[in-house]
Every structure is written in structure tokens, then in C-alpha cells.
Amino acid sequence: MRTMKLLRPSNLSRSLGGDILNLLFLILCGCLMALPLLYTIFQALKPLDEIFIFPPRFYVRNPTLDNFVQLLVMMGESWVPFSRYLFNTIFVTITGTIGHVIVASMAAFVLAKHRFPGQNLFFNIVILALMFSYHVTAIPNYLIMARLNWVDTYLALIVPYFSYPLGLFLMKQFMDQIPDSLLESARIDGASEFRIFWKIVMPSVKPAWLTLIIFIFQQLWTMQGGVYIYSEQLKTLSYAFSQILLGGAVTIARAGVSGAVGLLMMIPPIVLFIVTQSNIMETMATSGIKE
Amino acid sequence: MRPMKFDFQDFLLKLKRSLGGLKLKLNSGDKTTHMTMEKRRAIAGYVFISPFLIGLIFFFLYPFLQSVIFSFNSIQIGAQGYEMTGVGFENYRRAFLVHPTFSRVLVESIIQMITDVPLIIIFSFFAANLINQKFRGRAVARAIFFLPVIMTSGIILAVENNDLLLGIMSGAIQPDTAAGAVRALELRTLLMETRMDPRFVRYIIDAVDRLYEIVKASGVQILIFLAGLQTISPSLYEASTMEGATGWENFWKITFPMISPLILVNTVYTVIYSFTNPNNPVMEIIKNTAFAESRFGFSSAIAWIYFLVILGILGILIGVISRWVFYHD
Numbered sequence: 218m219r220t221m222k223l224l225r226p227s228n229l230s231r232s233l234g235g236d237i238l239n240l241l242f243l244i245l246c247g248c249l250m251a252l253p254l255l256y257t258i259f260q261a262l263k264p265l266d267e268i269f270i271f272p273p274r275f276y277v278r279n280p281t282l283d284n285f286v287q288l289l290v291m292m293g294e295s296w297v298p299f300s301r302y303l304f305n306t307i308f309v310t311i312t313g314t315i316g317h318v319i320v321a322s323m324a325a326f327v328l329a330k331h332r333f334p335g336q337n338l339f340f341n342i343v344i345l346a347l348m349f350s351y352h353v354t355a356i357p358n359y360l361i362m363a364r365l366n367w368v369d370t371y372l373a374l375i376v377p378y379f380s381y382p383l384g385l386f387l388m389k390q391f392m393d394q395i396p397d398s399l400l401e402s403a404r405i406d407g408a409s410e411f412r413i414f415w416k417i418v419m420p421s422v423k424p425a426w427l428t429l430i431i432f433i434f435q436q437l438w439t440m441q442g443g444v445y446i447y448s449e450q451l452k453t454l455s456y457a458f459s460q461i462l463l464g465g466a467v468t469i470a471r472a473g474v475s476g477a478v479g480l481l482m483m484i485p486p487i488v489l490f491i492v493t494q495s496n497i498m499e500t501m502a503t504s505g506i507k508e
Numbered sequence: 509m510r511p512m513k514f515d516f517q518d519f520l521l522k523l524k525r526s527l528g529g530l531k532l533k534l535n536s537g538d539k540t541t542h543m544t545m546e547k548r549r550a551i552a553g554y555v556f557i558s559p560f561l562i563g564l565i566f567f568f569l570y571p572f573l574q575s576v577i578f579s580f581n582s583i584q585i586g587a588q589g590y591e592m593t594g595v596g597f598e599n600y601r602r603a604f605l606v607h608p609t610f611s612r613v614l615v616e617s618i619i620q621m622i623t624d625v626p627l628i629i630i631f632s633f634f635a636a637n638l639i640n641q642k643f644r645g646r647a648v649a650r651a652i653f654f655l656p657v658i659m660t661s662g663i664i665l666a667v668e669n670n671d672l673l674l675g676i677m678s679g680a681i682q683p684d685t686a687a688g689a690v691r692a693l694e695l696r697t698l699l700m701e702t703r704m705d706p707r708f709v710r711y712i713i714d715a716v717d718r719l720y721e722i723v724k725a726s727g728v729q730i731l732i733f734l735a736g737l738q739t740i741s742p743s744l745y746e747a748s749t750m751e752g753a754t755g756w757e758n759f760w761k762i763t764f765p766m767i768s769p770l771i772l773v774n775t776v777y778t779v780i781y782s783f784t785n786p787n788n789p790v791m792e793i794i795k796n797t798a799f800a801e802s803r804f805g806f807s808s809a810i811a812w813i814y815f816l817v818i819l820g821i822l823g824i825l826i827g828v829i830s831r832w833v834f835y836h837d
Binding site: 239242243246247249250251253254320321323324326327328331332333334336339342343344345346347348349353354355356357358360361365376377379380382383385386387390391393394410414421422424425427428431432487490491494 | 552561564566569570578635638639649650651652655656719723728736766769772776783794798804807819835
């Protein structure tokens with residue numbers, strides 16, 4: 218184990234100057250990327266008079282939690298309890314994410330590692346689906362939902378995400394790299410296709426689906442879904458917030474609250490990201506692909 | 509091996525059995541084992557793919573074909589659904605010849621894409637390599653690089669677009685802010701001194717001017733590269749290091765070929781994202797025509813022209829890059 222660590226690519230001979238240059242570059246880009254986050258935090262803490270100072274100021278002078286208090290009051294006043302919105306979003310996000318990862322990985326597995334008629338046609342359709350602008354399919358999509366009687370149910374939000382093409386595309390590219398011999402040997406040992414998929418393929422592309430979870434979670438978490446959902450009890454958190462914030466004339470008065478909302482909505486994806494990324498680190502040594 | 513004779517009765521029996529229990533166990537001692545195995549694997553293929561396929565047909569293929577029909581019609585929405593009147597290629601003709609901005613905006617967004625994609629790919633590959641290394645605070649560094657992805661979605665984007673300072677930063681409100689111009693000017697004189705090709709200099713300056721945009725657009729690509737770097741087996745590096753390869757050689761002979769399929773993925777993703785993100789001017793035209801002006805037929809026609817353009821560009825790119833992609837097998 219120790220020798221392996223010593224031989225990791227990062228420990229190969231490299232000049233100190235190069236290291237410093239790399240570090241500088243990282244810090245520069247990191248600052249550039251962290252600025253908006255810092256700004257959102259400051260914005261959430263600014264009292265109303267500081268938000269509208271011209272020229273706009275980056276830092277906050279007199280930090281206050283007023284915006285969060287105001288947000289709580291607003292959420293308390295809505296006739297659907299806040300916890301209901303939260304439940305809706307969490308339910309939709311979790312079922313959608315799990316469903317998508319499993320459905321897309323299964324399809325990607327057979328596309329990458331099986332040969333059957335219609336395979337290439339299918340993969341080409343998936344790539345086409347990636348490219349088409351969703352505004353145009355919005356109306357036919359609605360008609361389908363209406364015909365399936367799915368309008369105003371969770372299904373309308375969740376099920377389309379099961380067959381979201383990006384996931385399949387990503388998973389297939391990763392599964393293409395698994396050596397066939399690994400799967401052959403499992404087959405000779407008598408493993409069923411599903412077992413091969415679940416016990417061999419999925420563990421060896423763990424970084425891929427952990428990454429996919431981040432993408433899909435991210436999209437579902439901020440999805441508003443206002444088109445398909447009418448009942449207030451079924452609306453998502455993101456939709457509820459946008460109703461409060463972006464309602465025309467009141468937008469200016471609620472600029473501070475919107476900073477608070479932005480900050481709160483960002484926390485779960487960031488936490489998920491850190492959790493999944495720390496998992497990815499462990500997989501490298503356990504991937505079991507040796508040629 | 510001698511080619512087997514196709515026994516239809518037997519095949520039907522096998523088909524029934526494997527569809528019934530979905531037990532894909534191997535029948536030892538059976539003469540037709542080889543053939544049914546293949547058939548069974550094909551069936552397993554369809555079983556595995558069917559959930560995705562059904563979704564794709566319902567939520568993509570059908571709407572997709574419907575929009576072709578829409579694009580050749582003029583659509584009136586009434587209380588009892590919609591009415592279509594056939595207009596032939598009128599919608600397509602109007603997109604190019606009558607619409608005031610469509611052709612210009614289309615060309616502009618293609619040029620924009622061609623400038624951005626190489627920068628984003630190179631930057632994200634470089635960044636992924638850097639944050640894949642071991643150093644203190646690596647997890648934090650990764651989280652920071654992922655921030656832009658979180659910041660550019662849904663309600664957070666809406667909040668951001670309403671904000672003056674962030675608006676200026678991302679160039680959404682005033683592309684030529686005073687600060688940006690000054691920065692670029694200094695760099696321009698510096699680069700001109702080196703007597704490089706002015707076109708190249710302009711490209712660099714453009715890149716620096718829009719650094720924030722490019723960095724912001726690379727979050728997903730960095731993650732994909734990172735996941736790819738982590739699926740490379742460490743034993744490859746071990747072996748080559750034993751043989752005396754340097755880090756530089758390892759990078760070009762192992763990392764680069766192993767990651768090349770993901771360069772293709774990222775190029776496809778970047779091109780598609782740059783064309784279909786909600787802030788793309790052509791997407792705005794499509795959306796406004798459909799929902800603000802309620803001309804769905806015309807909007808479908810524009811979307812189809814746009815789709816075919818993207819298809820052409822991607823086709824060329826995939827064709828070129830696929831030649832260089834290396835697969836492990």
C-alpha cells in the first residue's frame with residue numbers, strides 16, 4: 218500500500234517553480250469562482266439601504282439577519298405550510314435522481330457492452346434529444362401529460378427526468394472503457410446480466426454516477442415545474458420562492474430577501490457535492506480494472 | 509465453429525422461457541447454447557433499455573415529431589385545443605427573409621460557440637488535472653470550482669440576473685465595463701509588443717475579457733474530466749513509472765489517451781450547452797416567438813433550422829474528434 222502511494226502520479230518528480238505557478242493559477246481561478254458566492258452571502262446580510270447604494274458595494278457594512286427573518290415571516294404567512302413545499306422538493310428531487318441514475322445506467326450498460334439490433338439508431342436518437350430546444354417540445358409535452366392524466370401530479374415532474382439523455386450519454390462513455398474480459402469472466406462464472414450490471418459495472422464507474430447524481434440533483438432541486446402543477450400543495454420550494462420574489466412591482470422591496478433565498482437554495486447542492494466528492498476519492502484504488 | 513442450423517421451434521421455446529423468468533442462466537450441454545446465448549443477451553439488452561426507451565418515446569420522440577408538423581402549419585389556440593392551417597415552407601422562408609434579427613443572431617451565436625469551446629475544454633482539462641492532485645484543501649478547491657454550476661441554475665440564476673453588480677460581472681448588462689476595457693488595453697499593448705499575429709492577440713484578449721464567463725461555463729466539464737481521471741487505474745502509472753517514465757511522459761502516454769473519450773463528451777456537452785442554455789439569444793427568440801407572440805408554428809420552424817445547424821456542427825466535430833479518441837479495449 219505504501220509503495221503505491223509513493224508512486225502516485227502527483228508524487229513524481231516535478232519542479233518547485235511549477236508547483237507555485239499551479240498554485241497561483243488555482244488561487245486566481247478559485248477567487249474568480251468564489252466571488253459570486255461571497256457576494257451572495259454579503260447580499261443576504263445587507264440591510265435594504267445598503268443594497269441600493271450606487272455604485273454597488275461588494276462588502277456589507279452593517280450585517281443583519283433581517284432578510285432571513287423577513288423570509289420566515291413571509292413563509293409563515295402563506296396558507297400552505299412551508300414544510301409542505303420543502304417535502305415536495307425533497308421528494309421530487311430524490312425519486313427523480315435515483316430513478317434517473319438507475320434507468321440511464323441500465324440503458325447505458327447495454328448500449329456500451331451488448332450488441333443488439335437497433336442499438337446505434339437508439340444511441341443516435343439520444344444524442345439528437347440532447348440537442349433539441351425544449352421550448353418547442355413544451356406544448357406537445359404538455360399535451361402528453363394531459364392525456365396521461367399526469368398534470369398536477371408529482372409524476373409529471375419526476376418521470377421525464379428518468380429518460381433525461383445527458384445521463385445516458387455520460388454513463389455510456391464511462392462504461393465503454395470497462396474491459397470486456399472483466400464481464401466475460403463474470404459471465405463464465407454464471408452471473409446473470411443484472412448481477413453483472415449491479416455488482417461489477419456500477420462499482421467500477423462509481424465516479425461517473427456520483428457525478429451524475431450531482432447534476433441531476435442540482436437540476437431537480439431548482440426546478441420550478443409551474444407549468445404542470447396547479448395545486449398549491451404540490452408546488453416546489455423553488456416555485457414558492459419565485460412567487461414571493463419575482464412578483465413584478467414588489468421585486469425591489471424584496472431584494473434583500475432574494476439574497477437570503479439564493480443563499481439557502483445553494484446550501485443543499487454544495488453539501489451534496491462535498492459528500493459525493495469525498496466518496497469519489499476512495500473508488501480509484503478499488504475499481505478492479507487490470508489489463 | 510460450424511454454423512448452427514436455425515431451429516425456429518427451439519428458439520421460440522427459449523424466447524418464452526427467458527421472457528418468462530428472465531433467468532439468463534447458461535444451459536450447459538445444450539447443442540444450441542451459443543446461439544441462444546446471443547439471443548438471450550439481445551433480449552437482456554432490450555429489457556435493460558426499455559424503461560429509458562419508453563420515456564424517450566413519450567417525452568422526446570413524440571413531441572419532436574409533433575414539432576415538425578407544427579413547423580409547417582400556422583397554429584391558432586382556442587378554448588377547444590388548437591387548430592392548424594397548413595402553410596408549407598412559409599414559416600421557414602419567413603425565418604430567413606422576414607424575421608429582423610434571426611439570421612444575424614444565429615451567425616453570432618455560432619461564432620461565439622467556436623471561440624468558447626476550445627477555451628472551455630482546455631481550461632477545464634487543465635483545472636481538473638490540477639485539482640486531481642494531492643494537496644491540502646483539495647476538497648475545498650473542488651467545491652469552489654463547482655460553485656458556478658450551482659450559481660447558474662434556476663432561481664439562483666433569476667436572483668443573479670436581477671442584481672446589478674453580478675450582472676456587470678457576467679457581462680449581461682454592460683459588456684464593456686470600464687474596468688474590463690482597461691485591463692484588456694494593458695494586456696493588448698503588452699501582447700502587441702511581442703509581435704504576435706494580431707488575430708491571435710485579439711483572440712487572447714477576447715478570452716481574458718470574458719474570463720469570468722469561461723470559468724463559469726466550465727464547472728460541469730471539470731467534474732466530468734475529474735471523474736474520468738479517477739477511473740484511470742493507478743496500476744498504469746505504477747507500471748510506467750517502474751519502467752522509468754517521467755511525469756510528462758505519463759501525462760501524454762497515459763492520462764491523455766485514457767481521458768480522450770471524455771474530451772469528446774465534453775466537447776459535445778459544451779457545444780450543446782452553449783447553444784441551448786436559456787440565455788442564448790436564439791433560444792430567446794424561439795421562446796419569445798412561441799410564448800410572448802403565440803406563434804408556435806413559426807417558433808417550431810426557427811427551432812428546426814437551429815436544430816439542423818447544431819446537428820451539422822456537432823456532426824463535423826464528432827467526426828473529427830472521434831479519430832483521435834482512444835478506447836481501452
